[in-house]
Amino acid sequence: MLGLMQPHALMISSILTHAARHHGxxxxxxxxxxxxxxxxxxxxxxxxSRRLVRVLQKLGVGAGDRVGTLAWNGYRHLEVxxxxxxxxxxxxxxxxxxxPDDIAYIIxxxxxxxxxxxxxxxxxxxxxxxxxxxxxxxxxxxxxxxxDVSLAPGMTLASYDQLMDAADDDYAWPMFDESTAxxxxxxxxxxxxxKGVLYSHRSTWLHAYAVSLPDVxxxxxxxxxxxxxxxxxxxxxxxxxxxxxxxxxLVLPGRHLDGASMAxxxxxxxxxxxxxxxxxxxxxxxxxxxxxxxxxxxERIMTGGSAAPPLLIDAFRDEYGVRVxxxxxxxxxxxxxxYNAPKVAQVGLPNPDATRHMLKQGRILPGxxxxxxxxxxxxxxxxxxxxxxxxxxxxxxxxxxxxxxxGSALDKDGWFATGDVATIDPDGFMEITDRxxxxxxxxxxxxxxxxLENIAVSHPDVAEAAVIxxxxxxxxxxxxxxxxxxPGRTVDKASVLAIYEGKVAKWWLPDDVVVLPELxxxxxxxxxxxxxxxxxxxxxxxx
Ligand code: ADP
Numbered sequence: 001m002l003g004l005m006q007p008h009a010l011m012i013s014s015i016l017t018h019a020a021r022h023h024g025x026x027x028x029x030x031x032x033x034x035x036x037x038x039x040x041x042x043x044x045x046x047x048x049s050r051r052l053v054r055v056l057q058k059l060g061v062g063a064g065d066r067v068g069t070l071a072w073n074g075y076r077h078l079e080v081x082x083x084x085x086x087x088x089x090x091x092x093x094x095x096x097x098x099x100p101d102d103i104a105y106i107i108x109x110x111x112x113x114x115x116x117x118x119x120x121x122x123x124x125x126x127x128x129x130x131x132x133x134x135x136x137x138x139x140x141x142x143x144x145x146x147x148d149v150s151l152a153p154g155m156t157l158a159s160y161d162q163l164m165d166a167a168d169d170d171y172a173w174p175m176f177d178e179s180t181a182x183x184x185x186x187x188x189x190x191x192x193x194x195k196g197v198l199y200s201h202r203s204t205w206l207h208a209y210a211v212s213l214p215d216v217x218x219x220x221x222x223x224x225x226x227x228x229x230x231x232x233x234x235x236x237x238x239x240x241x242x243x244x245x246x247x248x249x250l251v252l253p254g255r256h257l258d259g260a261s262m263a264x265x266x267x268x269x270x271x272x273x274x275x276x277x278x279x280x281x282x283x284x285x286x287x288x289x290x291x292x293x294x295x296x297x298x299e300r301i302m303t304g305g306s307a308a309p310p311l312l313i314d315a316f317r318d319e320y321g322v323r324v325x326x327x328x329x330x331x332x333x334x335x336x337x338x339y340n341a342p343k344v345a346q347v348g349l350p351n352p353d354a355t356r357h358m359l360k361q362g363r364i365l366p367g368x369x370x371x372x373x374x375x376x377x378x379x380x381x382x383x384x385x386x387x388x389x390x391x392x393x394x395x396x397x398x399x400x401x402x403x404x405x406x407g408s409a410l411d412k413d414g415w416f417a418t419g420d421v422a423t424i425d426p427d428g429f430m431e432i433t434d435r436x437x438x439x440x441x442x443x444x445x446x447x448x449x450x451x452l453e454n455i456a457v458s459h460p461d462v463a464e465a466a467v468i469x470x471x472x473x474x475x476x477x478x479x480x481x482x483x484x485x486x487p488g489r490t491v492d493k494a495s496v497l498a499i500y501e502g503k504v505a506k507w508w509l510p511d512d513v514v515v516l517p518e519l520x521x522x523x524x525x526x527x528x529x530x531x532x533x534x535x536x537x538x539x540x541x542x543x
Contacts, residue, residue: 010205012182013086013173015244020046023221023247029269030075031254031261033119033141038075042244045078051169052083058167059136061113063088066184068112068134070096070103070121073231073252076140076160080116081231081240085182085201086173089113092184095233096121097523098194104131106186106194110402116140116160120255122147129155138163178202184402185235187331196402197331199235207334207396208241210365215341216327217273217302223248224269224297228257228276229305233524234335237275237304237327259287267296275302279525281312281324288320298322304329304336306526307432307450313355328361328432330418332409334396337370337418338362338430345427360431361422368394370430371415372422384425387433387446391415421448438529440469440479447479447508449529455503456481459496461489466519467510468532470539480539481510482532484518491515511540 008014019026024043032038040048061067067084069091071077084091092110094103103124107115112134117125119141129152139146142161149157178201186194212219219225219242227239227250235241243250251269253262257276262284266274281303287293301316304327316322329335340362342349349357364370372380372388380386393415400408410416421434433439433448440447449467456465464484469477485491493513500509514536520528 009175009178010202011086011173011175011178012082012201012204012241015205015208015241016042016046016049016082016086017173019244019247023244026221026247027224027249028075028078028252029249030073030252031256031265032074033072033254034145035254035256040075042247045075045082045244047169048164049079049082049086050171050173051164051167052079053087053171054167054169055163056083056087056089056114058163059114059138061087061089064181065089065113066092066110068092068094068107068110068115069117069232070094070124071116071118071140071232072120072255073227073236074118074140074254075252076116077118077231078240078250078252081183085180085204087171088174088176088180090181090184090198093232093235095186095230095523096124099523100124100128101131102194104128106196107132107134110184110186110196114138118255119145119147122149126150178205183235185233185331186402197398198402199334199396203334203396204235204238204241206367207238207336208245210367210396211238211336212242212246213366215363216336216339216365217242217275218300219243219246219248219273221247222272224251224272225249226251226253226266226269226271226274228253228262228274228280234305234329234331237302237329237336238334239275257283259283259285260291263287263291263293263295266298267293270297272297273300273302274298275304277305277525278303278307278309278312281316282309285312285315289315295320295322300325302327305524307454308359310355310359313358314351317351324358326358326360326362328430330420332398332416332418333368333392336365337368337392338364340429343427357429360425360429362430363428364392364430368392368397370424372424372430377411382424382426382428384423384429384431387421387423387448389436390418390420390422390430390432392418421446435529438468440467441477442472442479442507443475445507449479451504452479452481452500452508452510455500456483456496459491459499461485461491462496463487464519466527466529466532468529468536470511471537472511472540478540479508479510480536481513482516482519482536483513484516514539 019042030038114136140160143159183199227236308326313324327339380388452467463486466482470480472478
């Protein structure tokens with residue numbers, strides 16, 4: 001028997017109409033390309049998104065068409081976020097930090113109808129224009145600030161504001177199946193070509209609910225939230241939806257993400273919660289320490305995307321009274337999967353233990369589930385020690401990549417392998433110990449490269465460290481430590497190896513240390529271990 005409740009589909013447009021109707025005067029603030037401040041309200045976002053639908057229709061966009069964006073976090077980007085799915089089209093955010101060849105590949109693979117581009121990316125568009133199939137480029141600016149762009153024959157260029165001025169806002173949001181595709185985002189391709197993750201209205205709604213919960217981002221009508229995490233990658237952690245859903249203010253920082261700009265906007269816009277990757281927070285910390293500036297309204301800084309450095313947690317808590325919170329996710333998870341908020345047992349932990357605990361990536365969000373398995377797929381215990389492949393399942397987790405058969409990204413029981421290796425403790429807190437392709441398999445046992453890297457960077461002469469699996473004639477693989485010295489220092493191999501004493505089992509010790517001037521990174525700032533592996537894989541064979 002079916003329930004007798006009203007059959008309202010979970011539409012992204014109804015997140016926005018809720019914000020406009022019930023939180024109409026709540027602010028959306030943007031730093032523009034010209035470094036001015038643009039202010040309007042959720043009521044304006046809704047009206048302008050309807051107007052943008054008329055623009056899209058005029059440009060020939062229809063249901064199911066892909067609408068690409070190459071843009072920073074700003075109000076015009078937000079309007080595309082809502083207008084495209086609201087009219088049954090798909091908002092396809094593209095990461096401008098990728099290699100131009102990958103960007104061209106993604107644009108062609110998604111078969112974009114229109115491309116919306118921030119002024120900063122005009123040179124990028126000129127560079128890839130001969131290689132891309134899209135015909136209409138809309139620069140997200142007014143006619144006075146149109147940049148020089150050379151396009152390929154047959155392509156047209158338009159100004160966003162000009163198109164908007166000429167359009168009506170008489171559109172009415174339609175209702176349709178909540179499983180309709182709403183947005184597309186490609187993973188940045190640390191392994192092979194980028195793959196598209198295709199979200200739905202339903203998955204976006206459920207994810208927005210879950211990230212708003214008190215033990216996750218705790219979004220409320222009084223919150224003023226600044227996502228540094230880009231809208232062009234991983235949906236800005238769902239914040240453009242969560243703030244509208246809960247009626248909070250949304251502050252969009254544009255392209256200036258250095259420490260000084262961040263401190264200024266956080267204070268000027270009275271931000272209470274801000275979210276981004278550790279690099280941004282390290283930049284902010286450096287700026288605050290150097291200038292003596294304070295943060296006046298920020299209560300919480302959420303860090304994710306890569307492991308949280310302990311220094312961040314300690315420094316912001318002890319020097320600025322700001323709580324650093326840690327979450328984990330990935331493009332395939334919409335993106336948030338776990339968040340580290342205390343249970344009763346963790347409340348009031350003394351500082352070194354509190355920091356240690358906050359290094360864990362956290363508890364699963366309600367609605368989805370996780371498990372860790374060994375090489376044979378057998379579930380491992382939640383003892384905080386055993387580590388294995390982390391698998392997840394639930395309604396905001398991808399089942400297949402764009403263009404592939406439904407379900408093709410899942411194992412036979414319907415679980416998605418994250419590619420991360422993790423432990424889970426008895427309280428359900430997950431901690432990543434590795435990427436599965438980076439874990440070192442020595443004599444049938446696994447060694448965590450991340451654990452070894454964290455210990456290496458605690459050495460006073462070491463600025464950055466990577467540990468990779470090098471092929472070994474006896475043990476299959478053995479850890480090799482690659483380090484970059486701090487400026488003006490030299491690294492003594494024996495003294496680096498000595499700091500492992502008592503911290504890990506003897507057989508975990510790297511067999512050798514190589515000193516390098518720098519380490520390679522991906523477009524999203526993560527260590528590019530594939531290139532290190534191809535360079536140093538045979539290190540122990542040569543020895
Ligand atoms: P890509 O790295 O290809 O751009 P994502 O942005 O989706 O893809 O990144 C997802 C990966 O980032 C996760 O699988 C995990 O390895 C890593 N990651 C995300 N958050 C954290 C975190 N808090 N701690 C450690 N690793 C993290």
